[in-house]
Amino acid sequence: MSVLEEITSYKRDDYQRDNFDAFLKKVGFHYDIPSIHVAGTNGKGSTCNYINNVYIASKRKVGLFISPAQNSLLDMIKVNNKDISLEAVEKIFKDYKKFFDKFELSSFEITTFIALKHFLDEKVDIAVIECGMGGEVDATNVFTPILSIITNITSEHTNFLGVSISEIALHKAGIIKEKVPVLIGEIEGDALEVIISKVKDCDSKIYKVDHFHNEKLTDSGYEFNYRPFGDLKIKSKSLTSVHDAAIALEAINILANEYPVSVEEAKEGLYQDKLSSRFEIIEGNPTLVLDGAHNPDAIKKLRADVENAFPEKTVHVVFASFKDKNITSMLPEIGLLGTVILTTFDHVRAREESEYFLYLEDYKFVADHIALIKELKEQFPEDIILVTGSLAFANLVYQEIKDGKI
16 A cells, blocks of 8 residues: 555544644644635635745745645645655655554544645745635644635535534634734625624734726636736636635735735736636537536536636536535536536545435436546537536546546
8 A cells, every 4th residue: 555545544534623633742743834824615725826826936935735636645735836745745654653543643634744744844935725624623723824814605514514604604714813814705794794703802803805807808818907916817717716816916915014026926926827627628629627616606606607708608517526515506506507417436425326316307317427528529529518516526537638538
């Protein structure tokens, strides 16, 4: 068994951080890298990536930790966009394995520790760290950041975070620390009240992302302005990505005194490659669009992006989801684009045909997603094939296309 497979094998069903906190105390771990902590339901990864790229453009050494993995945990942990090496993972894992076992850590807790240890070893100037699921008891929530960001809050992971928006918001607000500034995205109503209350309790200062302006969709992506930066470009045709970039720019504004960034550096950083499988457009006959939307809010925004980018085009949706996702809301929404075909993929959390039983009268199911996509490509060369429902599924299909399997 490789070290990556071994780390993946560490599983625990509960959602708490007691084990991880006890582990960190036992090994005397101290993390003091200036870091930005990003939580939220959607847009975390893209926001982190934009911040990371802008600070790299400003000639800083930047650590980035995002999840889930595209291929393996190596691509979750980066320094100046270079994946952590297998040798570095093996060394850290070997040095701490007996403690991982003793405290029965989960795979994500081990991966988080490896990321933080790697950033310390590499002496990065600044790090950008994405929360895994919630916030308060997330494995990443073990340091005091220089800025906390909550991108948005909608209903997700209700079996762990609570059913109501207020309960979910309380978990996300757990990343807010004493006197540390907080930046929020599209958050309103009960969720906003929870966050404002936590900000007051922590004697922090709250900022809200401003509006971007003059957005224009071009052949290469979106152009837009965000104060004080103008003539910005991103390599994405998703308006949602413009929102994520705006949050990143506001974060950079907030930290401008300690970490100044020029207009040219901001432009350069934003126009770097985006994360894969976030409105990934693979031109051809037909054109494939891969997007990891996996909750109702993300699906709604995805539908708008597809309609905006491909007006008058016929769309065929290939949909695969994890077992715990709210497909009752997702399927009718994405079905407004065109025909939806359900499928599955090789993942322990993926829905099988039997787990779609309530929906099989309305939607066709095809078990082999590779054969399904190939068939759609042959039948509809002038149309759009949209692959969505899970980031893990979109990432898998992206890799299968690169490998020539599709």
